[in-house]
Amino acid sequence: MIELIVSDRCTSCGTCVEVCPTNVIEAAASGPPVLARVEDCQTCFMCELYCRADAIYVAPDCDRRVSVSEEGVVASGRLGQYRKHSGWDEWAERYPNEQWLMETVFRCAGEAAARRDPET
Amino acid sequence: MASSALEALELATDVLIVGGGMAGAWAADAAAKAGATVVLAEKGHCGTSGVTAAAGPGHWWVPPDPPEARAAAVANRLAAGLGLGEAQWMHSILDQTWRTLPALAPYYKFGVDDEGRVNHRAVRGPEYMRALRQLVLGHGVTILDHSPVLELLARDDGSIGGARGLRRQDGGRPYQIAVGAVVLAAGGTSFLSHLLGSRTNTGDGYLMAAEAGAELSGMEFTAAYTVAPAHSTMTRSMAYSFATYYDADGQELDLPFGPDQTIRLARALQHGPLYCSLHRLPDDIKARLHTISPNVPLVFDRWGIDPYRDRFEVTLHSDGTIRGIGGVRVVDAECATSVPDLFVAGDNASREKVAGAISGGGNVNSAWALSSGMFAGAAAARIARRTTDHPARLRALGRAGLRPRTQAKPIDVTAIRDGVRGEMHPFDKNLFRTGPGLAASSRALDDLWTELADHASEGGVAPREAAALVATARWSVATAARRTESRGLHRREDYRRQDPALAVRLLSGGLDRLWVAADDASAAARLGGELEAAS
Numbered sequence: 001m002i003e004l005i006v007s008d009r010c011t012s013c014g015t016c017v018e019v020c021p022t023n024v025i026e027a028a029a030s031g032p033p034v035l036a037r038v039e040d041c042q043t044c045f046m047c048e049l050y051c052r053a054d055a056i057y058v059a060p061d062c063d064r065r066v067s068v069s070e071e072g073v074v075a076s077g078r079l080g081q082y083r084k085h086s087g088w089d090e091w092a093e094r095y096p097n098e099q100w101l102m103e104t105v106f107r108c109a110g111e112a113a114a115r116r117d118p119e120t
Numbered sequence: 121m122a123s124s125a126l127e128a129l130e131l132a133t134d135v136l137i138v139g140g141g142m143a144g145a146w147a148a149d150a151a152a153k154a155g156a157t158v159v160l161a162e163k164g165h166c167g168t169s170g171v172t173a174a175a176g177p178g179h180w181w182v183p184p185d186p187p188e189a190r191a192a193a194v195a196n197r198l199a200a201g202l203g204l205g206e207a208q209w210m211h212s213i214l215d216q217t218w219r220t221l222p223a224l225a226p227y228y229k230f231g232v233d234d235e236g237r238v239n240h241r242a243v244r245g246p247e248y249m250r251a252l253r254q255l256v257l258g259h260g261v262t263i264l265d266h267s268p269v270l271e272l273l274a275r276d277d278g279s280i281g282g283a284r285g286l287r288r289q290d291g292g293r294p295y296q297i298a299v300g301a302v303v304l305a306a307g308g309t310s311f312l313s314h315l316l317g318s319r320t321n322t323g324d325g326y327l328m329a330a331e332a333g334a335e336l337s338g339m340e341f342t343a344a345y346t347v348a349p350a351h352s353t354m355t356r357s358m359a360y361s362f363a364t365y366y367d368a369d370g371q372e373l374d375l376p377f378g379p380d381q382t383i384r385l386a387r388a389l390q391h392g393p394l395y396c397s398l399h400r401l402p403d404d405i406k407a408r409l410h411t412i413s414p415n416v417p418l419v420f421d422r423w424g425i426d427p428y429r430d431r432f433e434v435t436l437h438s439d440g441t442i443r444g445i446g447g448v449r450v451v452d453a454e455c456a457t458s459v460p461d462l463f464v465a466g467d468n469a470s471r472e473k474v475a476g477a478i479s480g481g482g483n484v485n486s487a488w489a490l491s492s493g494m495f496a497g498a499a500a501a502r503i504a505r506r507t508t509d510h511p512a513r514l515r516a517l518g519r520a521g522l523r524p525r526t527q528a529k530p531i532d533v534t535a536i537r538d539g540v541r542g543e544m545h546p547f548d549k550n551l552f553r554t555g556p557g558l559a560a561s562s563r564a565l566d567d568l569w570t571e572l573a574d575h576a577s578e579g580g581v582a583p584r585e586a587a588a589l590v591a592t593a594r595w596s597v598a599t600a601a602r603r604t605e606s607r608g609l610h611r612r613e614d615y616r617r618q619d620p621a622l623a624v625r626l627l628s629g630g631l632d633r634l635w636v637a638a639d640d641a642s643a644a645a646r647l648g649g650e651l652e653a654a655s
Contacts, residue, residue: 021164021173022319023266023288042319043353045415046168049246060419062314062353078422085414086246097247098411099176100231100239102358105405105412109361113377 001041002058003068005032006079009055016047016056038065045082052089054080129287129295133159133262134504135497136283136299138269138325140166141173143466143489144305145252146220150497151303152259156504159297160261161285163268163306163320163581167253170307171442171467172489173245174317175356176413179217180487181241190214197484201476202608203623204338209473212453213484216491227251241483244413245317267295268581271518272302272328272462279460280332282514292580298514300504301461303496304329304448308441308467309592311544312537315346315437316353322585323441323592325468329448330591331517334457335629337470337639339592340599341445341609342544343551344479345382345436347396354419355437359409359427362400366431368392383611385436386547395431438545443479444609445471446596449627449639454499455492461503463496465489472625477608519631520573521587528577536586539568540593554613558601565594573632595628602626602636 002024005016010032017025017033021044026036032055043062057073059066073079087095135151137144140162148160162169182193194210221240222230228251231239257263266289273282273296280302287293306325310318326336346355347363365373365388373394375384388394401409406428410417420427441447447470448457455463466489471480474488519525543561544550568590576583603626605619606612625639 017289018265019165019168021169021317023164040319042317043314044168044174044317044319045418046173046246050168060349060352060354060422063351081421082414082418085410085418086244087411095411095414097229097231097244098408099244099413100233100242101405101408101412102176102242103178105358105402106361108402109377112362116376 001038001043001062001065002035002047002056003066004057004070004073005035006055006057006070006074007032009053009079011053011055013053015050015052019050020047048080048082049086049088051080051083054083126291126293129293131159131295132298133157134300135159135303135500136161136297136301137303137305137497138283138328139163139170139305139307139466139468140253140263140265141170141305141307141466141489142177142249142252142486143468143493144303145249145256146490146493147303147305147465147497147500148256148261149252149259150494151501152256152261154498154501156300156501158256158259158261159264160256161264161267161269161283161297163266163324165265166263167249168246169320170249171315171317171321172486173249174415175245176243177245177248177486178242178483179221179240179490180214180483181217182214184215184218197474197476200478202478202618203476204472204608204625205476206473213474213487213491216494217487220490220494224248224251224255227254264295265289269306269324269328270581270584271516271522272332273514274332274517275512275514277460278333280462281512284516284518286580288581301463301500303463303465303493303500304468305465305493305496306468308444308447309589310438310440310442311540311589311593313438313440313541313545314348314353315439315442316355318442321442321467323588324585325464326448326595327520327584327588327591328517329457329459329462329464329468330629330631331519332459332462334459334462334464335449335627336446336595337449337625337627338472338599339441339446339595339628340603340626341472341477342440342596343553343609343611344439344442344444345386345551346439346443347385347434348437349419350433350435352419353437354416356413356416358413359398359401359405359416360396362398362402364397364400365434366395366397368395370431382436383551386551389436390547394434396434397429397431398427399429401428438550439479440544441592442467443485445475445477445479446599447471450492453495455496456499461500463500465492465496477610479609518584520569520591521576521583521585522578524573524575524577526574529575531571531576531583531586533582533586536568536572536590539564540589543597544593551611552613553600553611555601558597561597562594562601565590565597569594569632591631594634598634598636599626599628
């Protein structure tokens with residue numbers, strides 16, 4: 001679930017409020033938006049992907065809250081990881097979209113299973 | 121409610137698309153290209169909502185040359201579908217997908233493989249849905265984000281002439297749209313499992329269609345599950361095609377990649393915790409996993425797990441009708457329903473005609489979402505232009521979760537959600553089905569329905585979602601009880617074999633009183649399809 005928005009990175013652009021499919025985040029009168037309904041978070045990481053300021057941290061835990069600190073998350077180097085590996089924005093030339101390999105992997109797995117068990 | 125203080129927004133359009141996932145976006149594209157004015161209303165945000173946006177769909181993709189290739193693909197799929205698919209429909213979505221998908225090129229950078237060939241069929245979800253949003257905006261479609269539709273509105277003759285909803289980022293302001301035709305593309309439902317991206321998919325489109333008088337089909341085929349690291353939503357299964365599984369004692373389990381794997385995983389999970397290692401994934405794929413599916417390694421990285429060396433706990437999340445099959449019955453080649461001016465697309469529609477009794481995996485499902493969206497959008501546009509000029513008196517169709525049958529009282533939505541999960545997720549109830557087990561589920565779900573239908577009054581989206589979840593679960597259980605055999609995704613422990621007499625689709629419907637009936641037309645259509653495929 002979304003755990004925090006790093007306040008001194010956030011530019012209050014409002015994009016996360018707009019793109020969150022489950023309406024978890026609410027714009028504040030001033031400053032960073034507020035995590036108003038974390039219990040509705042579906043842990044889809046979309047807010048992180050769309051955050052050009054790399055200010056949002058979503059923990060992979062979907063059924064339990066975890067305790068994280070701004071300092072810890074910034075120091076981990078993981079802010080912006082999803083956007084970077086997806087090759088979005090300034091990362092477009094460095095991280096190609098290799099989704100097309102998916103079918104190759106499934107095909108190889110099927111062939112490997114057939115070699116293991118030639119009866120099937 | 122804050123909503124009562126705000127004046128309702130009144131809109132009119134030729135075509136309303138309910139739902140802004142993959143099927144809804146393609147439907148909006150087709151309707152707009154056909155010359156209709158189009159409004160697309162989405163509960164969340166068109167571009168990030170739904171199960172496509174967070175995943176990586178591959179489309180069923182067979183080039184038209186050589187012609188034998190498609191005939192072979194369709195023949196394989198007909199056989200795999202165990203008697204419930206139709207060849208004509210399969211050819212139709214293969215052709216539509218082949219012709220349509222490349223049109224996204226101005227907005228989506230299709231992958232180029234190591235040999236320099238463009239790959240259209242496998243796309244990454246977030247980029248795909250972002251591109252579809254841009255495509256429909258480019259055609260002049262009006263998108264209403266964060267605007268869940270609560271109910272359909274009917275004209276005096278029972279045809280669909282509008283919808284009503286609320287703008288949840290505008291203080292819950294109500295809105296009403298007068299329309300010429302509606303395409304329901306509100307998705308399927310995982311019954312609130314942690315399947316990636318499925319939280320907003322609560323079966324709303326099934327409920328609204330049934331309230332209008334449409335039938336469901338194939339609702340028994342909901343026993344689909346996908347593996348994920350425990351406590352995560354990451355149901356992206358590619359890397360698990362090379363998984364090795366272990367029990368709590370560290371013993372390796374014999375759970376080979378293949379069609380029976382879900383059953384074996386579920387059996388293992390019934391005995392205790394299940395662990396996994398991905399060390400057998402080929403090294404070149406390990407090195408590129410973050411540029412194939414960037415959200416998959418992200419989970420391990422944040423937990424400090426090396427999935428190629430460590431063993432991590434896994435679970436199965438229910439796919440419900442999302443990778444399962446059931447939905448609103450499609451009555452013709454244009455994805456019409458039996459209700460005039462109401463069309464259906466994607467997971468909101470029954471996919472039996474293209475998937476048969478088994479899951480469409482990613483690729484048939486995606487080809488279906490695209491194609492059914494295109495068919496429904498174009499047909500809705502054509503009909504709508506005849507009706508929009510005649511404003512009609514409209515009647516609200518919503519019942520449970522909006523208008524109590526008896527006395528309005530507070531209801532416990534959380535308890536109702538948990539009640540649905542409790543009947544639709546456990547393996548012993550939904551995967552390994554028995555007559556007595558289904559009867560017990562039916563009683564539990566009927567009680568939830570009575571509570572909701574008797575007492576829930578309008579209170580935003582939550583009670584309507586709860587009503588849709590309970591209704592969908594009830595159709596699923598009732599149809600599963602009727603199918604006294606095992607076929608594809610439907611498995612009965614008390615009827616383990618296929619019954620040739622049940623090689624027929626099962627229709628269901630009703631709200632306060634349910635019904636299930638054999639779709640006699642499906643057997644005839646299937647035979648016709650086979651003759652055609654053979655000719």
